[in-house]
Amino acid sequence: MPLLRIPGLIDAHVHLREPGSTHKEDFYTGSRAALAGGFTFVLDMPNNAVPILTEKLLEEKITLAREKALCDVRFYFGTNGKNIEEFEKVSDKPEVFGLKLYCNHTTGEMLVENPDLLEKVFAGWKSAKPILVHAEGEQLVTALRLAEKHKRRIHVCHISQASEVELVRQAKIKKQKVTAGATPHHLFLTKDAIIKMKGYAMVKPPLGTEADQDALWTGLKDGTIDIVETDHAPHTRAEKEKNPPAFGVPGLETALGLMYKAVKDGRITHDDVIKFLYTNPKAIFNVPDQPDTYVEMDPELAYIVPQSGFETKCDWSPFAGMTLYGKPQSVVLRGRRVL
Numbered sequence: 299m300p301l302l303r304i305p306g307l308i309d310a311h312v313h314l315r316e317p318g319s320t321h322k323e324d325f326y327t328g329s330r331a332a333l334a335g336g337f338t339f340v341l342d343m344p345n346n347a348v349p350i351l352t353e354k355l356l357e358e359k360i361t362l363a364r365e366k367a368l369c370d371v372r373f374y375f376g377t378n379g380k381n382i383e384e385f386e387k388v389s390d391k392p393e394v395f396g397l398k399l400y401c402n403h404t405t406g407e408m409l410v411e412n413p414d415l416l417e418k419v420f421a422g423w424k425s426a427k428p429i430l431v432h433a434e435g436e437q438l439v440t441a442l443r444l445a446e447k448h449k450r451r452i453h454v455c456h457i458s459q460a461s462e463v464e465l466v467r468q469a470k471i472k473k474q475k476v477t478a479g480a481t482p483h484h485l486f487l488t489k490d491a492i493i494k495m496k497g498y499a500m501v502k503p504p505l506g507t508e509a510d511q512d513a514l515w516t517g518l519k520d521g522t523i524d525i526v527e528t529d530h531a532p533h534t535r536a537e538k539e540k541n542p543p544a545f546g547v548p549g550l551e552t553a554l555g556l557m558y559k560a561v562k563d564g565r566i567t568h569d570d571v572i573k574f575l576y577t578n579p580k581a582i583f584n585v586p587d588q589p590d591t592y593v594e595m596d597p598e599l600a601y602i603v604p605q606s607g608f609e610t611k612c613d614w615s616p617f618a619g620m621t622l623y624g625k626p627q628s629v630v631l632r633g634r635r636v637l
């Protein structure tokens with residue numbers, strides 16, 4: 299059978315760890331992982347060891363990526379609620395695709411919980427580019443309310459609970475400018491995985507129940523959830539085996555295969571795969587065209603996720619042992635073969 303040709307995929311949520319934590323990933327290894335997974339464009343989060351809260355830090359990061367990345371890497375700016383004056387210096391830059399706001403604890407020191415500071419962030423980000431929120435439970439209620447009040451576009455990252463899917467569904471019914479993403483690990487793993495995988499299955503937001511998982515698939519099918527975003531968050535094996543472990547899992551190299559597994563299982567169609575990993579993220583984040591860029595693979599061809607041998611520097615996967623479909627066999631970026 300001839301190989302199927304699909305567009306270069308877009309991952310709107312990765313942590314490539316450079317600068318500051320290059321013992322677990324850098325722009326070279328992270329971009330190789332992206333290409334191995336069929337992604338030619340990724341959007342990198344600002345919670346580096348030194349968070350990206352100033353124009354200067356952002357420019358340094360852009361330069362590093364330009365020197366080392368093999369695919370297109372662009373960025374979100376960060377906020378701790380106290381760097382509002384930096385917003386207008388960075389929001390018009392073509393390398394910036396939104397503002398990331400952490401309303402709940404996660405890796406890095408960028409938490410904004412104080413209601414006054416949250417209000418300042420929503421008031422201060424005047425760009426048409428979205429505010430991306432890590433907001434669980436009650437914090438999601440607050441974030442949606444502030445986005446509506448200040449008429450800001452909001453993207454709800456890695457939605458994980460049934461109640462959060464419902465909050466976004468209701469906001470969309472009210473015609474609020476909100477979009478949402480789900481991760482492959484929340485779609486394919488439940489908290490039962492922690493029994494077997496221990497620290498390796500510890501993520502923020504935490505893995506949910508089967509009912510949460512069903513709600514995510516329903517949300518994808520009815521348009522409540524717009525995209526699949528990997529939240530590729532590599533940590534070394536030592537960091538995952540510590541107590542408590544570092545939170546997060548790598549995801550770039552397995553996302554497409556998992557989505558074609560979902561096609562095989564009858565949950566979604568081939569067109570859905572392209573919608574969740576290309577068309578919708580392209581529209582939401584206004585990603586520019588990458589001419590003469592495509593991925594070739596056989597969506598019928600099964601493979602087993604190995605224990606190691608990945609491009610990501612952390613070199614493990616929470617999906618090891620699973621049978622997936624459609625591993626990219628070649629990737630062409632702007633006319634040049636890169637995988």
Ligand SMILES: [Zn+2]
Nearest residue numbers: 311343529531
């Ligand atoms: Zn993340």
